[in-house]
Amino acid sequence: MALDLEKLAKVWSLATRGVGGECDNAMAIAKAMVERHGFSVADIPDLLRANEPDPFEEMMRDVRRRAEEEHRRAEAEREKKAQEKKKHQEARKAARDKETAWRRAHKRQVDEIIKRCGGYDKVFENTPDEQRLVDAVAPWYSRVERPEYGEGCYSETWDGKESHDQWTPRTLDALRNALPMPVNISDALTEYKKWEAILAERAMVARYKRKGDVELQPPVRERRWLMSDLVAWGLPANNISDLMIRVQFQIDRDWNDPKEQEVVLRDLARIQAAHKSDLEAAAKAAVQRTAEKPKRRKPAKTASQRRAQVEEILASSEGQELTLRQIAERVGVSPATVLNVKRRGVTCSN
Known part of the structure; x- marks a missing residue:
């Protein structure tokens, strides 16, 4: 060793x-x-x-070791960047493929929208209802240049409020009066869906033509929010169907507003009270109908007595409105017997 x-x-x-x-x-x-x-x-x-090691050899070994470590780090960094670049390229390709598939799937629908509107530019023009809303708040509209935000930048206000602010009472009243206001939840939801459908079609066409995002004009957006509030809590739910529409709308909107929960409780109390009143009225009407129902005659003991009862009923004004079966049930005879008595009475009168 x-x-x-x-x-x-x-x-x-x-x-x-x-x-x-x-x-x-x-x-x-x-x-x-x-x-x-x-x-x-x-x-x-x-x-x-x-x-003892040679100092120069030790220094050279240290230099070589540091160079090798630096080389390994550089190789690892290049490999990492290559992997990231590959992932980025794959993600971009997947996004392009997804967009291509979307455009292929929606081409017919986009063509139909453009054709129905009369051209691509017509798709984004205001509808008559949209123009009424814009015109309704036009007296309070102002456009202010904002060079501090960059060249060509500006802000729009209505009665001093920007589109993301709470609008003033008079501008909101103008939007309410520009178009007929819904009187029930179903009508409010119909109008809300109308604005949503317009926006969805324009967004689809803009995406297909690669023109970027689109949005409804601020007065139209504010009217849409008014409809949203009416459905969510503004209008009373008068029956279970209304309440189901309201709750489903709240679920779809995915908000967590205590005011919406309170309005559902209010609607339930109103519907319960109305249902109770309807039940009481129905029970009262049933009792009244039972009291007014004619009592069945006590059956006669002999056939001649039963024929006499039939003749008596036929001769009365009430008997003119009864059917043969109804008279037979009252007296306790067959409808054929009633018919024979009725025929004999007609023959005798002639």
């Missing part, structure tokens, strides 16, 4: 720098280690000096 110079260096350090027994023990161990290989204690400094 070769002499372990590293272990010898540690033992020799204790032998030369240790204290007391530690120094003596280390010296003994060092002596035993070198003598096994034909050396003496006097040779230890030379052996250790020969094993």
Whole structure:
């Protein structure tokens, strides 16, 4: 086994720098280690000096190690960038493929919209109802240039309020009066869906033509919000159908407004009260009909007595409105008997 110079260096350090027994023990161990290989204690400094690394070689090894580490880091960074670039390219390709598939699926629908409107530009023109809304608030419209936001920037206000602000009472009244206001939830939902359908068609055409996003004009958007509020909480739900429309609309809108929960409770209380009143009225009418129902005559004991009762009923004004079966049930005879009595009476009168 070769002499372990590293272990010898540690033992020799204790032998030369240790204290007391530690120094003596280390010296003994060092002596035993070198003598096994034909050396003496006097040779230890030379052996250790020969094993010391060359400073220049150490420096070069350190330089090479740092270069290799830098190379590995650079390779890892290039690989990471290559992977990210590949993922980005794949995502862009997937997005293009998705958009191509969407355009292929909606081409016919877009063509129909453009044809119905009379051209691409006509799709984005105001409908008559939209123009009425825009004209209704035109007296309060103003456009202010905003150069601090960049060249060509401006802001639009209606009665001093921008489109995202709460509109003033008089502008809201103008929008309410521009078109007939719905009187029930179903009508309000119909108008809301009308604005949604217009926006959806324009967005579809703009996306197909790669023209960017579109939006309804602010007065139209505000009217749409008015309809939304009417459906969600503004109008009373007078029956279960109205309430189902309201709750479904609230679910679809995915809001969490305590006011909407309160209005549902209010509607339920109103419907419950109305239902209770209807039940009470129906029960009262049933009792009244039962009281007014003619009592069945006590059946006569003999056939001649029963014929006499039939003749009496036929001769009365009430009997003129009864059917043969109804008279037969009252007297307790067959409809054929009633018919025979009626025929005999007609014959006798002639």
